[in-house]
Amino acid sequence: MEKTLPSASAASTGLSRRGFLAAGAAATSVAWTAQSYARVIGANDRIRIGFIGAGGMANGHMDAINALKEPNNLEALAVADCWKTRADEGAKKVGGKSFTDYRALLDIREIDYVTIATPEHWHAQMTIDAMDAGKAVYCEKPMTHSIPQAQAVMKKQKETGRPLQVGVQAMSDDSYSSAAQAIAEGVIGQVVQAQIEYVRRYDKQGPWRSPDITDATPQPGDLDWSAWLGNAPKVEWNPHHYFEWRNYSAYSGGICTDLFIHRITRIMKACKLLYPRRVVGMGGIWQWPDGRDLPDNFELIAEYPRGMTVYVLGTMSNRVGIDHLIRGYRGTLYFTGSGWVAKDKDGKILATHEKTGGEDIHLHHTNLQKHLREGAELNCPVELGMAGVVAVNMANQSWRSGQMMAWDAGQAAMVPAHELPFNPYPEKAS
Numbered sequence: 001m002e003k004t005l006p007s008a009s010a011a012s013t014g015l016s017r018r019g020f021l022a023a024g025a026a027a028t029s030v031a032w033t034a035q036s037y038a039r040v041i042g043a044n045d046r047i048r049i050g051f052i053g054a055g056g057m058a059n060g061h062m063d064a065i066n067a068l069k070e071p072n073n074l075e076a077l078a079v080a081d082c083w084k085t086r087a088d089e090g091a092k093k094v095g096g097k098s099f100t101d102y103r104a105l106l107d108i109r110e111i112d113y114v115t116i117a118t119p120e121h122w123h124a125q126m127t128i129d130a131m132d133a134g135k136a137v138y139c140e141k142p143m144t145h146s147i148p149q150a151q152a153v154m155k156k157q158k159e160t161g162r163p164l165q166v167g168v169q170a171m172s173d174d175s176y177s178s179a180a181q182a183i184a185e186g187v188i189g190q191v192v193q194a195q196i197e198y199v200r201r202y203d204k205q206g207p208w209r210s211p212d213i214t215d216a217t218p219q220p221g222d223l224d225w226s227a228w229l230g231n232a233p234k235v236e237w238n239p240h241h242y243f244e245w246r247n248y249s250a251y252s253g254g255i256c257t258d259l260f261i262h263r264i265t266r267i268m269k270a271c272k273l274l275y276p277r278r279v280v281g282m283g284g285i286w287q288w289p290d291g292r293d294l295p296d297n298f299e300l301i302a303e304y305p306r307g308m309t310v311y312v313l314g315t316m317s318n319r320v321g322i323d324h325l326i327r328g329y330r331g332t333l334y335f336t337g338s339g340w341v342a343k344d345k346d347g348k349i350l351a352t353h354e355k356t357g358g359e360d361i362h363l364h365h366t367n368l369q370k371h372l373r374e375g376a377e378l379n380c381p382v383e384l385g386m387a388g389v390v391a392v393n394m395a396n397q398s399w400r401s402g403q404m405m406a407w408d409a410g411q412a413a414m415v416p417a418h419e420l421p422f423n424p425y426p427e428k429a430s
């Protein structure tokens with residue numbers, strides 16, 4: 001007999017603003033690189049893992065853990081998914097028990113960390129529940145669906161000290177930390193602007209639609225639809241929502257939270273950015289007006305207090321991209337397939353970097369495991385996860401409301417930009 005799943009309300013309302021501010025989350029300076037947790041697992045001890053969610057990305061995590069099992073001394077103990085068939089298939093693939101209620105998995109004392117690979121609207125509650133159960137967490141991006149949820153997760157992380165690796169796996173590519181060092185050393189001079197993109201061209205059915213899914217696709221008999229919905233608005237079984245959830249704002253932020261988070265986090269790390277000062281988001285449902293309520297083409301511009309803007313281009317209609325680069329007064333830093341190169345205005349090379357990592361979940365898991373065993377610095381800690389959630393949520397809110405949004409550091413909240421004093425100058429450089 002299944003237990004009733006908890007409501008996600010604690011994640012969206014359980015935050016006292018005072019508690020959040022006390023946790024230091026309103027600071028405008030960058031704190032995420034200094035994060036270091038106490039070693040919690042012996043250097044030679046086996047690390048035991050549970051998987052929450054057993055869909056597309058979770059299978060990638062299971063493959064990664066299977067591959068790392070021997071070299072990194074790991075063991076999978078359980079898989080949970082509210083679709084029993086998926087949970088059972090996952091447990092067969094990776095080993096361990098199968099559950100439909102993720103809280104039963106969290107009851108297994110021996111599990112050291114869990115992966116959370118569910119739709120966005122569940123990330124916060126599951127992360128909080130896992131930390132309350134004493135687990136470390138590898139939570140897929142975006143860290144949470146909303147800003148208040150990100151604040152609740154941050155608060156819980158500070159209270160419990162449980163390690164949280166956010167699943168922006170490109171943070172395990174050392175190009176971005178090494179660019180940060182070069183920029184801080186002045187290689188390209190004063191930085192003023194960065195640009196990056198995520199472009200794709202989808203087939204006729206459009207982004208995040210499956211040709212196999214129709215209005216008549218039945219609910220699997222062993223799928224707990226109410227558990228999947230969680231705290232989202234109650235609706236009857238809808239195959240498009242279950243299989244194509246990235247198109248609906250009840251479960252996703254679309255291009256912004258699914259794709260831009262991968263990109264803007266790179267610039268944040270390289271330029272040591274935390275919360276943006278102001279953000280605009282523009283785009284629309286230009287090509288696929290098929291019932292989705294999130295854009296299929298989208299762009300954002302974020303202005304940061306250190307005195308720079310970040311432009312992110314996104315289209316799902318055309319895969320012609322733009323260079324990923326950071327502009328400084330002395331030169332430009334271009335990210336390349338193999339690392340980065342910085343050039344001056346005449347094209348003379350100022351510095352280069354050959355990357356040693358990559359956008360790779362194996363490396364990202366290994367980083368978390370090293371953190372647990374040796375206290376290695378996490379490549380994508382909660383502060384960086386939260387800063388990403390803030391930027392992309394501000395962009396989506398700007399798009400929806402037709403306003404430029406600003407980050408009110410005093411209130412730790414986004415507000416319409418006209419409510420804050422205008423300041424054309426940089427604030428204290430971070």
Ligand SMILES: NC(=O)c1ccc[n+]([C@@H]2O[C@H](COP(=O)([O-])OP(=O)(O)OC[C@H]3O[C@@H](n4cnc5c(N)ncnc54)[C@H](O)[C@@H]3O)[C@@H](O)[C@H]2O)c1
Pocket residue numbers: 005052053054055056057058080081082083086100101102116117118119120122140141142167168169227228229230242243258
């Ligand atoms: N880092 C990356 O490159 C990358 C790539 C793809 C997806 N993702 C992320 O992974 C996450 C999952 O995406 P996906 O494509 O695998 O989605 P999916 O729909 O294929 O899988 C999600 C699974 O979660 C399960 N689930 C939902 N609610 C649950 C609950 N209450 N209890 C137990 N199981 C529950 C669903 O039944 C489903 O099997 C998302 O956050 C997505 O952004 C990351």
